[in-house]
Amino acid sequence: MSLKIDMQIITNGRDDRTNFETMLLKLCMKADMHNLALLRKAFPKAVAVFESWHNSDKEIIDLDYD
Numbered sequence: 352m353s354l355k356i357d358m359q360i361i362t363n364g365r366d367d368r369t370n371f372e373t374m375l376l377k378l379c380m381k382a383d384m385h386n387l388a389l390l391r392k393a394f395p396k397a398v399a400v401f402e403s404w405h406n407s408d409k410e411i412i413d414l415d416y417d
Contacts, residue, residue: 354400355413362404362411372416376401393417 357373361380375394379401382390391398396414403412 353413353415354397355411358400358404358411372397380405 354372354376357370358376361373361376375390375397379387379390379398387398394417396417400412400414403410
């Protein structure tokens with residue numbers, strides 16, 4: 352699987368997955384700028400996927416897990 356698939360599942364309302372990556376993406380959604388910067392240090396790909404979704408027209412880049 353990829354982070355893109357996990358983000359699509361979250362954003363389409365199918366919130367039935369509880370793997371680490373989906374919980375991490377949900378945490379990115381809740382984080383303020385300071386905490387998002389801290390998450391970026393440990394999980395750069397997950398934060399990049401979240402930011403691509405958040406800062407664009409909801410286009411999600413496709414990256415493998417960190």
